[in-house]
Amino acid sequence: MIFGIGIDIVEHQRIARLWNDHHTRFSEDILTEEEQQVFTSLFADCSEKQPVNPKLIFFLATKFSAKEAVIKSLQWPGVQPFAWTDIGITERQNHWSVHLKNNVYQRAAHLKIKKIYGTSARSNLVTQSIAIGEIS
């Protein structure tokens, strides 16, 4: 049974601006250690002087919008502190699975959510993610 659904859309242009202005401060803030390893292995040669790699932007856009969607699917009644690194997104063929920590994990456990999963779709301009939290 579905507990909650979260949806988020992020503009690639906005992600690109964040990357151009803040580079690894941005990626390190939102990516888990595992995601960082994947990110580094894919984009290690992307230096500040090169034009931005579109695939780098798509990677960050997917992670960011997916994590936003996960938070929304948990339907917190108020405002609760969390870190982007409390949510790990592992991309599969046509969907992604989620690994949670700290406050986000505790929220899901409190709701007896068994599984959170989702998918992302990309156009030229935006990435849209949807997350579904199931309690059984």
Place this chain on the structure above:
Amino acid sequence: MSSLPSRDEIFIALKDMVIEALRIKPEDVKPESRFFIDLNAESIDILDIRFRIQQKYKFEIEHEDIIKYIGMDITAEQFKERFTVESLVIYIEFRLTGQANAK
């Protein structure tokens, strides 16, 4: 020994950061401006502003720090009302004062 910036100086600096991050007009940014309500900011914009604050003032801000400072266990609507430019100015001042006292 460098002195701490005044609250007005912090507001001016933060205003520039907000204008840059949100790409809005200077006259739109007032101390009482609510980020999510008046300035139409989204979470990604707050991320950008947070990075700019860190870069300028040389202290780290975790994502949850601002939430904890503005108020926890309040409704989303209450948070949006309280999270103003002035509240962020005061937070920066608080952090700078703490940083100075720690030295």
